[in-house]
Amino acid sequence: MKIIHTSDWHLGQNFYGYDRTAEHAHFLRQLAQIVSREQPHALLVCGDVFDTMQPSAQAAKLFADGLIAIHDACPGMRIIVTAGNHDSPSRISVDSALWQRMGVTIVSDVEWEGDTVLADRHIITVSDVHGRPVGQVVALPFLRGNRFVLPDVPEPIDSTVLLQALTERAAARQSALPVVVMAHTAVRGNLAVADDDATAIGNIDYVPLGELRGEYDYLALGHIHHPHTLAGSRSRARYCGSPMALSFDEDYEHSVSIVNLDGHHEPSIITQKIEPLMALSTLPMQPAPLDEAMRQLHDLPHTQPAYIRLNVLADGFLPGDARQRAAEVLDGSLLRFCEIRKTSAAPANTQTDAVSLEDFKQMSPLDVATRYFTAMGTPLDEEHAALLKQVIQQHQTQEQP
Ligand SMILES: [Mn+2]
Numbered sequence: 001m002k003i004i005h006t007s008d009w010h011l012g013q014n015f016y017g018y019d020r021t022a023e024h025a026h027f028l029r030q031l032a033q034i035v036s037r038e039q040p041h042a043l044l045v046c047g048d049v050f051d052t053m054q055p056s057a058q059a060a061k062l063f064a065d066g067l068i069a070i071h072d073a074c075p076g077m078r079i080i081v082t083a084g085n086h087d088s089p090s091r092i093s094v095d096s097a098l099w100q101r102m103g104v105t106i107v108s109d110v111e112w113e114g115d116t117v118l119a120d121r122h123i124i125t126v127s128d129v130h131g132r133p134v135g136q137v138v139a140l141p142f143l144r145g146n147r148f149v150l151p152d153v154p155e156p157i158d159s160t161v162l163l164q165a166l167t168e169r170a171a172a173r174q175s176a177l178p179v180v181v182m183a184h185t186a187v188r189g190n191l192a193v194a195d196d197d198a199t200a201i202g203n204i205d206y207v208p209l210g211e212l213r214g215e216y217d218y219l220a221l222g223h224i225h226h227p228h229t230l231a232g233s234r235s236r237a238r239y240c241g242s243p244m245a246l247s248f249d250e251d252y253e254h255s256v257s258i259v260n261l262d263g264h265h266e267p268s269i270i271t272q273k274i275e276p277l278m279a280l281s282t283l284p285m286q287p288a289p290l291d292e293a294m295r296q297l298h299d300l301p302h303t304q305p306a307y308i309r310l311n312v313l314a315d316g317f318l319p320g321d322a323r324q325r326a327a328e329v330l331d332g333s334l335l336r337f338c339e340i341r342k343t344s345a346a347p348a349n350t351q352t353d354a355v356s357l358e359d360f361k362q363m364s365p366l367d368v369a370t371r372y373f374t375a376m377g378t379p380l381d382e383e384h385a386a387l388l389k390q391v392i393q394q395h396q397t398q399e400q401p
Pocket residue numbers: 008048084086223224
């Protein structure tokens with residue numbers, strides 16, 4: 001089974017007041033070309049189709065026109081779209097009956113009958129042009145609840161067990177075919193070492209990969225915009241990432257993933273780059289004083305369209321007219337001024353007595369907490385230290401098998 005895995009389109013995004021319709025249309029045209037060339041069995045869109053719960057008419061039109069062009073590029077292809085946390089389940093499924101006629105399945109929410117989940121609505125068989133089944137897709141949207149009841153399972157289960165149960169159900173139907181699971185959630189790779197995953201995840205609450213025990217052949221993930229295969233997954237779990245940068249910090253290459261599955265073998269994955277219509281540029285690369293940053297802004301060639309974030313080094317407040325001055329420099333050009341990022345020249349408090357990684361590994365949790373509170377200016381008192389010590393001990397006893 002050959003699939004194209006994409007997610008996090010965020011159609012209709014308003015970027016510092018600028019409209020990104022042309023950029024999204026540029027992406028959708030590229031996707032139609034990729035589909036036309038690859039002729040995959042399925043296209044999976046794993047959540048966050050729209051940027052907001054109430055997308056504009058323009059964004060809805062972008063979605064419809066784009067999807068029709070993609071469908072026409074490979075009419076036999078199954079398209080499956082799931083809702084992400086940015087999507088409104090009711091809004092995204094308004095035309096789902098109409099879409100179904102074109103081979104487009106929109107899974108906006110968990111399907112219930114009374115108080116049990118309609119499991120089979122979430123398992124979709126994908127066929128080739130001759131109608132022969134080539135694989136199965138378990139399509140799960142962003143899950144808001146955490147108690148699900150299946151008809152033949154007595155106790156309510158949580159979202160990770162639901163994923164596992166549906167995967168097993170799909171595998172039991174046709175054991176030779178690969179099972180692909182679509183999910184929109186934060187999952188972390190299994191290796192304890194700091195890898196790409198950790199930096200991409202930031203502060204999001206994530207589920208360790210090991211907790212998603214289903215026997216899937218490929219876990220097609222959406223939610224995190226940085227494309228990466230999860231550590232320890234043997235190419236079986238991947239974030240395809242967003243097809244374009246949605247913030248200045250997403251200054252990496254964006255892509256869709258082309259995944260080939262052969263039975264239960266390790267999938268082969270090709271990353272297909274998406275060319276941006278507009279660059280997102282932080283200027284200068286390293287923060288510089290306002291006058292220097294403004295000088296560089298003046299000198300910038302104004303021939304290539306780009307969004308600009310000014311990177312300014314300053315203590316205290318910036319002059320009140322700094323934003324206006326920057327915007328005026330770019331007025332009438334192809335460059336769009338967005339914001340000023342201000343960095344303080346004075347080193348942060350916590351950096352004054354940095355500790356090496358080796359030393360850090362040797363420290364007890366209590367040492368770490370003590371250092372933290374000291375750095376924050378309110379040293380840990382004896383009572384709280386004792387309480388914390390007790391909690392740490394309890395936790396460590398529980399961890400023993
Ligand atoms: Mn997203």
